[in-house]
Amino acid sequence: MEHYICETLDELAQKIDAVYVEDRKAQTLRFESVGNAELSSFVPFIKQHAYKKDIKKLSVKVSEAQAIYFFQHGFKIEASILAYYGLQDAIFLVYFLDDDTSQINERQNEIIDKALALQTKAIDVTYPEKIEITPDANIDSPQLNNDQVISFSGRLKTSENDDVMVFNASKNNEVIASATAQYNPEDSAVEFAAFMVNLGEDIHTVISALINYMQMHYRAKGCETAFTIVNANSLTINSVCAENQFDFGGTLKNESFIDGKLTHLNTWFKRL
Incomplete structure (x- = not known):
């Protein structure tokens, strides 16, 4: 030993x-x-x-x-x-290390139940207006005005990344949404995170379009699994995961500090 x-x-x-x-x-x-x-x-x-x-x-x-x-x-x-x-x-x-007194509350259970009920729905990811999605290796380049977006935060990320890219969704040459992807070729897995959408856009449709594009992008690289870990208090982002046929993997309790509060996160995954 x-x-x-x-x-x-x-x-x-x-x-x-x-x-x-x-x-x-x-x-x-x-x-x-x-x-x-x-x-x-x-x-x-x-x-x-x-x-x-x-x-x-x-x-x-x-x-x-x-x-x-x-x-x-x-x-x-x-x-x-x-x-x-x-x-x-x-x-x-x-x-x-302390006694675990955190519980998954009734509202969080309701969110999962409602989200899972959507998995049988077929989602049309065709955007009503022309939308272009492009990958960008420069993850620090500003694209969205943070004062005009809805952000779906997750976990604090690792400082050592295998392959990280940001994917931007644009309409009329203006970025309206983005997401990041951290690809681990050794595990043949990719994590989708940091979804951001301009106010006024259809959140479900735009994020679904981003997810669909990222899935195709990483499937072409030989990636076998996509997963995302999202705020357990958001019906919107959990519903988007379920609508896109991700499977629920469980809840990580007290996993992240979001909006000034210690927050549970839900795990979703999909075989590509």
């Missing part, structure tokens, strides 16, 4: 090739990948780090085979993405 002698979490992440985000506002520590960690040493290290930094929630995304070890240390399943790692599912495991 390898014992990790590292002074900082950054040192450990570099040593084992892990990818993580420490969200200080939400007081969460999230591992998108545990790399090649020796789990018997990795779990005690991250728990100790979390206690020192007053982290309230540890979260890891691992394969089914890896999940078995975490169960032995008190981690529980919050969500999953089917067949993310080839034949194995991706499991979102969590460990609360």
Whole structure:
């Protein structure tokens, strides 16, 4: 068994090739990948780090085979993405350092029920006026006026990205909506996020058009799974996911700080 002698979490992440985000506002520590960690040493290290930094929630995304070890240390399943790692599912495991008193409220349950009821509807992504969608590798280039848009925030993103692009939807040479996509070729998966739409536009239609284009774009790259993690309090964005035939993977509790509040997020996924 390898014992990790590292002074900082950054040192450990570099040593084992892990990818993580420490969200200080939400007081969460999230591992998108545990790399090649020796789990018997990795779990005690991250728990100790979390206690020192007053982290309230540890979260890891691992394969089914890896999940078995975490169960032995008190981690529980919050969500999953089917067949993310080839034949194995991706499991979102969590460990609360305080007692977990957060609950999925009645309104959030109603949102999921209403959204799932829409999955049988056939959605026409043809926009009533000519719309053009273009990918842009420069994710920092300003396209939308933030004062004139509706934004659907999700998780604080990782600083290490495999392949990140922004997709802009334009009408009459003016950008009316955008979304970002973070592609992980190793896992053959892409995460859609940061949906933004100009006020006055049809949110369902425009975001559906963006999703449809991004799906085709990444399917052509050999990507097998698309997923998105969205605000559990928004009927609009959860409905859009369901309308576009994404499957519900579960709710991540107290996962992000949105609009000044600690917020649950819903996981949606789709095989491309």
